[in-house]
Amino acid sequence: MSTLSLAVRDSTTMLRRNLLHARRYPSLTLNLLLTPIMLLLLFVYVFGDTMSAGIDGGGPNRSAYIAYLVPGLLLMTIGSTVVGTAVSVSNDMTEGIIARFRTMAIHRPSVLIGHVVGSVLQSVVSVVLVGAVAVAIGFRSTDATALEWLAAFGLIALVALAFTWIAVGMGMGAPNAEAASNNATPLIILPLISSAFVPLEAMPGWFQPIAEYQPFTPAIETLRGLLLGTDIGNNAWLAIAWTVGLTLLGYLWSTAQFNRDPK
C-alpha cells in the first residue's frame, strides 16, 4: 500500500473513532455552543440598542447591529469549539489506546489527523447551528452570491482547520484536561478583542493595533464582506496568510510533540 493511501485509510479509521466519541458524548460540544449563542442573544437583545447607537452615532438600530455582529460570532463559535478539541486530545493522550496505536504499523500522524478532521467537521456543524439561531432572530445575508457563500464556507473551514491544529498542540502539551482547557482559553478571548463586536475605528487608539494584528479581525472582515457586501480590501489575503501560517505551525508543533517518546 502506498504511503498516501495508507495515510488516507488510517486517518479515515481514526476519524470514525473520533466521530463515534462525539456522537456518544455530545454534551461537551453542545456546552461549548452555549457561549456564542448566549453572547449573540445578549448583544442583540440587551446591549443591541446602545451598541448600535454608539457605533453609528445615530439612533438605535438593532437589525443593523445583528448584521454587524453575526460574522464575528460565527467565527467565535470556532474558537469555542476547539477548546473541546484541546480537552479531548489531552484526555485521549493519557489513554492506553494511544500507546497501542504507537506500537502498530499504522500511519502515525493519522491519530492526530483523525482528531483534526473530526473537530473541523464539528466546528462547521456548530457554526451552522449558531447561524441558524442568527437567521431565526433576523440575520439576513444582503448580497451574497453562490460563489460568495462557497467562499464563506471555505473561510470558515480554513479558520477551523487553523485553530484546531493549534488546539491539538495545546492539548498535547497539557498534563491534564483542566490544563488543556486553560491553555485553549486565549482562543475564546481573541475574538472578544477583535472587530467582532465593534469596528476598529470605534476603539481607543492604543487598543486598535491589538485588535488589528491578530487572526480573527481579518477573517471576520472577510466574512462580513462576503455575506454583507462590505469592503474586504486586503483582509482576504491577510486571513489566508494567518490561517495557513497557524495551520502549519499547529501541525508541526503537534506532530513534534506526538513523535516525542511518551513518559
Place this chain on the structure above:
Amino acid sequence: MTNPAITANGLRKSYGDKVVLDGIDLTVPEGTVFSLLGPNGAGKTTAVKILSTLIAADGGQARVAGHDIAGEAQGVRGAIGVTGQFSAVDGLITGEENMLLMADLHHLPRREGRRVAAELLERFDLVDAARKPASTYSGGMRRRLDIAMTLVGSPRIIFLDEPTTGLDPRSRHNMWQIIRELVSGGVTVFLTTQYLEEADELADRIAVLSDGKIAAEGSAEELKRLIPGGHIRLRFTDPATYQAAASCLRETTRDDDALTLQIPSDGSQRELRSLLDWLDSAGIEADELTVHTPDLDDVFFALTTRQPKETTR
C-alpha cells in the same frame, strides 16, 4: 527454533540520573515463552516499551522479528502485538467497536474484519458484553478485550506486560490458558511478571531483572539449581529418637522445639536413597520425611535482595 525472535545487546535507558536499564542482553528463540521477572521498579516495563518501539533506548541494539528497533520500527510494529500493564482499550466505545477499530487499522477487508472480531469476542467470552462501552467492563474483561485486540492482526511476537497483575485467581488461570494456546500456535511470547509462579508455569526461559541488570538467566530448573537451599527434613514425635538421630547425623540443622532435622541435599534420588539406607541401618524411623527443593522464591529473594530505592516526588 531457527532465528531468534528477539535479540538485545547492551540496552540502556535512564530517566534523568536514574538508570532504569543498565545494559540488558537477551535472546528469545522463536515459538518460546520468555519471562522477564523482577520486583516493581526493576525496569521490566521499560524493557517492553523499548522492544515494542514505544520509546527509544539510550544505548545498545535490539532486533525484533529480524528488524532493528531503531532503524526499522515500522517493520517491528508489523510483526508484534503489545498488551501493556494498563489496558490499552478505548473506554468510550464498545468492545465490538474496539475490535473493529483494530481490524480497520490492520487493513482487513470489512467482511473479514467482522469475522475475526466476532471469533475473538467469542473466544474470549465477551459476546454478551460486546455492545457495552469498554469503560463498564471489569478488570478481567478489560484484560481479555485487550488481548483479543492484540490478536486481531495475528502477530508472531506478543509482548505481555504483567498480564495478570490485579486479576483474581480464576481470571489469572484463564489468562495462563490463553497464553499456552498462543504458544501452541507458534507465537513467541515475551512476558513480564512479578509472580514467580507465573514464570515457573509458563516460561521456557526466565531472566531475573534487578536494578536494571539481568541478575540471572536460564530455565526455571537451572535457576533453582543456582541457589543452594535444598534439604531433606525429618520430623520426629519422640524426643529420644530425635536426640539419637541428631547425635548420629552430621551437617544437620536442629530445631529442638519442633523436633525436626534438616539435612542439606540437592533432592536427587541417590542422596535420598543413601540417607534412607543410613536411617534404616541405624534403626531410626522418622515420623515424617519431606524433600524441599529450592523454588523460584528462593532464587528471586537471593538475587534481588537489594531493593531499588522508591523514587519520591
